[in-house]
Amino acid sequence: MIAIGADHGGYKFKEEIKKYLTENGIEFEDVGTYSEERTDFPIMAKDVCEKVQAGKAEKGILICRSGYGMAIVANKFRGIYCAPVYNEETAKFCRAHNNTNVLALGADYMSTNDAISCLRIWLATSFEGGRYNERLKMIQEIENENMK
DSSP, rough: EEEEEEOOOGHHHHHHHHHHHHTTOOEEEEOOOOOOSOOHHHHHHHHHHHHTTSSSEEEEEEEESSSHHHHHTTTSSOOOEEEEEOOOOHHHHHHHTTSSEEEEETTTOOHHHHHHHHHHHHHHHOOOOOOHHHHHHHHHHHHHOOOO
């Protein structure tokens, strides 16, 4: 299951991505926002990340205007690895090399079709392990030292 959330700037994008997920039989939970009325992105980022962190969702998708604000909030959670992506290559390598479990998309900087292409690649890509496993262990050590 995928948890998905957006602020007002990513609302329309989220609705299009939900159509893609539904058409492809991918289970999801929409944590909001539910309109284009102004809202604060940290709320939805927190809700998505808590679901992933608790194992209630396998992955998360966050959408705001740039993707950066959502990614900043997401990466404040232990065990959440989030990257904003803008093309298929960045979507592939954030999964393959960094084992991201949350994807951030910027609605102002890509088309809906590009976002869906990124999502499709991200979902289809597996973590490569190997030397990247060692780097993830280093990241986890840094988390343990700094996230008290």
